[in-house]
Amino acid sequence: MHVRAPLVLISAAAWMALVIEPGGAAFLAHCSPEMLARAALSLSLKRAVAPERIASLCSGWGLMLAAMMAPLVVAPVRHLCDRSVPRRRTRAIVLFGSGYVAVWMAAGVMLLALAIAARLIVYESYAMVSVGTLIALIWQFSPVKQRCLNRCHARTELAAFGLAADLDALRFGLTLGVWCVGSCWALMLLPLLVSGGHVAAMAAVALWLLAERLDRPMRPRWHVRGLGKAARLVIAQMQDFFSPRRFARGEGC
């Protein structure tokens, strides 16, 4: 069963929607200083949390998740498929996905609330982004972040039959979701805090998240965690691409 291609396609389609569709990233505008300022001036948060806005926020957040998180779950979904009997694979993926998305949607409520609250408290966008970046950096380098990241790599045993298999698939999604939120929340907050260029900010965060997921688990400690492996991977592949040996072998043709 192919796993990588469908998930990459889902991610690509979500990115397309965010870039092309005018309203794709519009949900982030609900957090804009102007919008929230108007809401605050009317002494009512009702406008900011009106049902249509909630729906927009949810769909927008879902799109953001699909774009950014689908590539991160390739390995766990492959594990799920490999360890399930073929007739149960689709069902297992649906249950896993439900658990994973449920956790992220719940996290989204909290992150969006945090972003809205930050807007109301700190009107200046640059100050808010600066504080958000500082928080993200501290979290990034902390042992707790590494612990969460390590757990994202765990591939545990799964029941194969009956209700136990369904529950295990759901539990796998929920558990991975919790550790994934723990690992990514601070970085995911940043695109919600900028006043413009949301999609560009999301793309930068998505690349960062993907790059750090490529690194293998390590002992949790305070540690400057960068693009490490991803950068070396790109350099190695570029060296290979431009290697004289490659052209000598005729691969450049």
Next chain:
Amino acid sequence: MQYTRKNVWELGNDWADPLLWYARGVAAMSTRALAEPTSWRFYGAIHGIDQPLWQQLGYLSSTDQMPSDAVIRRFWSQCQHGSWYFLPWHRGFVLAFEANVRDAVVKLGGPADWALPYWNYFKPNQFQLPRAFASPDWPDGQGNNPLFVQQRYGPNSDGNVFVPVNMVNLNAMNDPDFTGVASGGSPGFGGVDTGFEHGGQVHGGIETQPHDWVHGLVGGGDPQSQLPGLMSDPDTAGLDPIFWLHHANIDRLWAVWRQNPSTDVDPTDLNWIKGPANIGERIFSMPMPDGTSWDYTPGDMVNLASLGYQYDDVSPAVPVTQPGDRLLRLGASAAAARSVKGASAVASGKRVELVGASREPVRIKNGEAGTSVQLDAGMRRKVSASLTAAPETAAPDRVFLNLENVRGLADSTAFHVYVGLPQGAAPADHPERLAGSIALFGVRKASRVDGEHAGQGLTFVLDITNIVDSLHLANALDTDSLDVRIVPLKPVPEAAQISIGRVSIFRQGR
């Protein structure tokens, strides 16, 4: 210069010159400080190091000065296990170690062509630990023989060190594929496709048997303190002088496997040839006697002769399995079986699918443990159909038993695994139902939640194709479940906390 590695049991006497010089070389390296890259303990740490365990075993003290962080990051904890880099990384490791010993030997006035012997425990009457390693004394009766270590307990943990030949096998030598899969099917002769893997989850064929098993049997564990023997744990194995003779033999088996160039070939994938650096990961690097570092790739390791080495014996280690034999058993005519070329009958396809799994985890403590693998009716029929149609298709499924997420604290644990034993039958009476033998080399590390495995443990894959074939031929495969019996080599203490997350059966075919 061409160096020849010779059989340790055929050097002429117990303390033949190559062993005497090896002991002197080990002694010289042992006098050097830990932080010196050419010291004995530094080389042990290249394979792996667990500082608390080293302290408990007396190999690290508070007065030891550690190397710099940069040196540690470059050299230490490099060993490749559960990876397709297992064989090439260890070949380079042994070569570099040997160069360092030779340098010490030459400085002491020894021969410039000194080479490491190998221990071929499979050869008749050579299963016992070579005597030079078993005595605490030098040949002149003086103590402190550096080839002897106290923490080498043997299969019965009584200090009698040998390899029980009925517990080791060379089945992997008949696997035509170097690279296997981590999805439940064959792990291949050489292991599964990974990045830099300092203890991967799925061990390759030659790594599982005989490599892991010999480590566990030779090292054993201290029955009093429950501490592992040096050889039993990857973080201490390189400290035991017999480690290097064991790995010279594993390296020799790779050379033997390569003797069949029509089927047994090394990977041609660039990620294997160029090593983990090709995907942005750590390089393989060894300190050399002249103070330089030697960086190498798996591609550099494929031609032993060009590296200046040869073995005195690369004759086939086991009778070569004829691809048509299985088809003959499954009912093909002799003519049809003879017409099968190459390895098509054993490597019939790459699709891997789960056939069944146990419902509960298995805890192993004290004596035997067992579980029942529930089979999916549709998948079981698919396997049966493949076997029934084998005479026509010449592509029967292969079937594999997986012990998934094996966790625990004692690497010296070893057990036999039986499939489909009759109710109440004594396992020893049914060798035909022995799926394989497992030694948990690396399990302690793999079970750490914040370790490189994220606590998922190890997964072992055993080829049970022959057992399933015989069940099929006896019309006994039409069943809802298959019993699996785990028989520990010796009682497993509860403190070892050994568990198997799931026991499963996979088919590999078209």
